[in-house]
Amino acid sequence: MSITNEQMIQMFTTMNKIRQFETRVQEFFADGRIPGFVHLYIGEEAIATGACATLRKEDCITSTHRGHGHLIAKGGDLKLMMAEIFGKKTGYCKGKGGSMHIAAVELGILGANGIVGGGGPIANGAALAFQYRGQDNVAVCFFGDGAANQGTTQEAMNLASAWSLPVVFVNENNGYGISCPTSKSMAITDIADRAAAYDMPGVVVDGNDVLAVYEAVSEAVRRAREGEGPSLIECKTYRWRGHFEGDACVYRDENEVQSWVERDPIRKLEEKLQEQGILSPEKSREIRDALAKELEAAVAFAEESPLPSVDELEEDVYA
Amino acid sequence: MATKTYLQALNEAMRQEMERDPEVFILGEDVGQFGGCFGVTQGLFETFGEARVKDTPITESAIVGAATGAAAMGMRPVCEIMFVDFIGVALDQLYNQAAKMRFMFGGKAKIPMVLRAPQGAGIGAAAQHSQSLEAWFAHVPGLKVVMPSTPYDAKGLLIAAIRDDNPVVFLEHKILYGIEGEVPDEPYTIELGKAKVQREGNDVTIVATAAMVHTALEAAEQLAADGIDAEVIDPRSLTPLDIDTIIDSVKKTHGLLIVHEAVRKGGVGGEIAAQVAEQAFDFLDAPIMRIGAPFTPVPFSPPLEKAFIPDAGAVVGAVKQMRG
Ligand SMILES: Cc1ncc(C[n+]2csc(CCOP(=O)(O)OP(=O)(O)O)c2C)c(N)n1
Ligand SMILES: [Mg+2]
Numbered sequence: 001m002s003i004t005n006e007q008m009i010q011m012f013t014t015m016n017k018i019r020q021f022e023t024r025v026q027e028f029f030a031d032g033r034i035p036g037f038v039h040l041y042i043g044e045e046a047i048a049t050g051a052c053a054t055l056r057k058e059d060c061i062t063s064t065h066r067g068h069g070h071l072i073a074k075g076g077d078l079k080l081m082m083a084e085i086f087g088k089k090t091g092y093c094k095g096k097g098g099s100m101h102i103a104a105v106e107l108g109i110l111g112a113n114g115i116v117g118g119g120g121p122i123a124n125g126a127a128l129a130f131q132y133r134g135q136d137n138v139a140v141c142f143f144g145d146g147a148a149n150q151g152t153t154q155e156a157m158n159l160a161s162a163w164s165l166p167v168v169f170v171n172e173n174n175g176y177g178i179s180c181p182t183s184k185s186m187a188i189t190d191i192a193d194r195a196a197a198y199d200m201p202g203v204v205v206d207g208n209d210v211l212a213v214y215e216a217v218s219e220a221v222r223r224a225r226e227g228e229g230p231s232l233i234e235c236k237t238y239r240w241r242g243h244f245e246g247d248a249c250v251y252r253d254e255n256e257v258q259s260w261v262e263r264d265p266i267r268k269l270e271e272k273l274q275e276q277g278i279l280s281p282e283k284s285r286e287i288r289d290a291l292a293k294e295l296e297a298a299v300a301f302a303e304e305s306p307l308p309s310v311d312e313l314e315e316d317v318y319a
Numbered sequence: 320m321a322t323k324t325y326l327q328a329l330n331e332a333m334r335q336e337m338e339r340d341p342e343v344f345i346l347g348e349d350v351g352q353f354g355g356c357f358g359v360t361q362g363l364f365e366t367f368g369e370a371r372v373k374d375t376p377i378t379e380s381a382i383v384g385a386a387t388g389a390a391a392m393g394m395r396p397v398c399e400i401m402f403v404d405f406i407g408v409a410l411d412q413l414y415n416q417a418a419k420m421r422f423m424f425g426g427k428a429k430i431p432m433v434l435r436a437p438q439g440a441g442i443g444a445a446a447q448h449s450q451s452l453e454a455w456f457a458h459v460p461g462l463k464v465v466m467p468s469t470p471y472d473a474k475g476l477l478i479a480a481i482r483d484d485n486p487v488v489f490l491e492h493k494i495l496y497g498i499e500g501e502v503p504d505e506p507y508t509i510e511l512g513k514a515k516v517q518r519e520g521n522d523v524t525i526v527a528t529a530a531m532v533h534t535a536l537e538a539a540e541q542l543a544a545d546g547i548d549a550e551v552i553d554p555r556s557l558t559p560l561d562i563d564t565i566i567d568s569v570k571k572t573h574g575l576l577i578v579h580e581a582v583r584k585g586g587v588g589g590e591i592a593a594q595v596a597e598q599a600f601d602f603l604d605a606p607i608m609r610i611g612a613p614f615t616p617v618p619f620s621p622p623l624e625k626a627f628i629p630d631a632g633a634v635v636g637a638v639k640q641m642r643g
Contacts, residue, residue: 060392093425101423110391111424115415121384122416128385129392132344132370139388152411155381162376316426317460319484 003214005278011053011210012273012284015045015266017291018069021078024295025068025085025099029245035087038099041069043208043240044172046265048073050213051140051170051233054221060108060126060139062119065100066172066239067112070142075107078298088305095308096316116177117150119143120169124156127165127224138166138224140217146177148191157232161198166224168217171234172207178243179251192234200230207235208265211272237265320503326496328470329359329435332477333397335506337367340395343481346373346382347399347435356401357437357496379409383434387417387486390432395481402448403436403490417486418461429484433477439530439580440628441494446616449624451581453528456488457557457590463487463511464557468532470500472555475509483511492529492580512559516568520550523574523638526565526591527551531578531629538634547638557587565591566599573604576637578629583611605641610634 022040029038041048044066052061052073063070071081076092084091085099092102103111110126113119123141130137147153148171160167171191175182188194195202201220205212213235220231238260242249249257273279323331336343344367345360351374354361364372375382379400386396400406406413413434420428440449456464463485467473473491480487517532518539527535532553539549550568554561569575575595577588588609595607610629618624 093423096425097423103424103427105391105424105428110388111420115411118411118416121381121412122388124381125385125388126392129389129394132394152380152384155378156384159376159378159381159385316422319421319429
């Protein structure tokens with residue numbers, strides 16, 4: 001598999017963009033400036049980044065409650081995202097969706113989802129439309145280890161396989177569904193084993209290695225585009241933050257968290273690129289500084305934007 | 320114009336829409352060669368092939384989700400849930416996903432799908448195959464809810480539902496599949512949200528849905544023999560609900576009875592009653608009455624099932640009671 005230096009630098013940039021965005025959201029939440037729930041993607045950036053780097057604009061994704069990373073990786077605009085998370089009228093969903101429902105259908109983002117396991121059946125539907133129309137686009141369904149145990153996920157994998165739909169099921173196994181470890185939620189160690197039940201390839205990758213994710217998803221996307229049907233890619237990872245902001249994390253041990261922080265997916269790529277002479281420390285700093293500027297502009301946009309008018313409440317219920 | 324059954328009218332609606340628009344397709348359990356559990360999709364597989372008449376596994380969540388996702392991409396799926404009672408296992412995809420996407424996404428998505436399902440008692444199918452669940456769907460913003468009572472309405476409403484840009488829950492009463500009526504051969508639509516006055520009258524307004532429209536009409540004939548001239552209105556869709564036609568009628572008749580087969584408690588009759596009470600209380604000469612099934616699951620044994628389903632006698636009795 002060939003991957004250019006430029007692509008790798010792009011992935012480095014995207015991962016940093018997600019990290020900076022999430023860190024900022026974390027601060028805002030702590031300051032009480034964001035209503036509702038936020039579920040941060042810090043530590044898992046390699047998955048969305050590697051997977052979406054294989055996609056075209058016309059390809060679709062379904063995302064989850066932990067969706068900011070997927071949106072950014074699929075081309076989401078930080079301004080519109082931050083405004084949405086603030087509940088502003090200028091946000092992606094006019095403030096009607098919030099963190100758990102950000103969508104950008106024009107970018108193929110069929111929504112974050114507040115329902116665990118909600119995305120699989122919908123990804124199939126998008127894939128069915130591609131298949132029916134003879135388009136070689138694909139749909140990627142991101143889902144967690146918790147979502148892996150939902151009936152909808154099994155139904156979706158079965159139907160995708162029975163109909164050879166161009167879907168890639170990207171499992172983000174971060175070891176927990178809220179407080180429940182996978183050791184208690186399932187009898188198997190590798191969710192990818194379930195692919196065998198649906199006669200699709202099941203691959204386990206290091207979810208903190210963006211290049212490994214890219215490689216595995218590329219092959220799955222190639223198969224899907226060529227009409228060979230769905231695949232299941234399980235990406236082993238960890239969430240650094242609590243399940244949602246405010247989670248005291250009583251169910252896990254600080255050493256465990258630290259051991260994963262040491263496997264930081266961003267640092268891992270950065271070191272690799274530096275060793276190979278692809279990315280200098282200066283260039284790396286430049287990238288981060290440029291991202292910080294973009295983020296500040298997004299923050300300013302969100303802060304300055306108006307809240308929706310209550311007159312808009314009853315709009316957009318029906319087409 | 321030709322005489323057709325309710326079932327043929329529905330079938331013709333799908334056939335003509337599929338001929339008109341290649342983005343219309345059907346999916347569901349046994350809808351292909353088998354023609355659907357009640358035969359509503361008969362012959363469509365032969366004409367349009369398996370790419371457009373798709374047999375699914377027994378997987379209601381995946382059916383509704385596939386329809387939702389395809390609709391989000393601009394297609395016009397018509398999915399069949401074999402019995403409305405099975406919607407429970409797929410409800411999330413309908414009421415949290417399809418129904419809410421447009422709103423949650425700030426108006427940026429359209430979900431032009433139809434979910435067809437037979438409902439209702441009367442064939443001895445018992446508690447898990449006989450319910451009338453329209454009130455559930457009518458309680459969810461983002462869904463439209465349609466309930467045809469005649470072959471003519473069945474065709475026009477289904478074509479309108481397929482062309483509608485919203486998720487439409489289209490509830491067919493299984494006892495009506497065989498009834499006949501005049502149905503034009505050419506495609507036509509009936510606007511969703513327009514009630515139909517099935518019988519004009521001056522003395523009392525009876526609002527009835529689905530099979531109960533026929534029960535109400537039968538009761539109206541019996542009442543006429545006693546000199547009571549009942550007006551029978553079929554709302555045809557519950558969302559949108561044409562409350563104006565009902566209120567205009569109540570202003571004329573000064574009495575309102577609502578009849579549905581769904582259990583009375585929590586049924587749409589309560590909603591209609593409340594809206595009329597709010598908007599036309601001063602025109603009422605007597606308290607509004609509601610008839611619905613008792614608060615039990617649908618029973619199996621024939622005498623019990625018969626007792627469960629409201630009949631014309633109950634309608635006549637209620638009207639006479641209302642008129643003192
Ligand atoms: C149907 C449903 N059940 C429960 C929840 C509450 N909930 C939200 S996130 C979550 C955990 C999901 O775990 P996983 O799929 O592993 O995703 P992660 O949070 O680890 O990214 C739960 C139980 C929900 N939102 N939806
Ligand atoms: Mg998890």
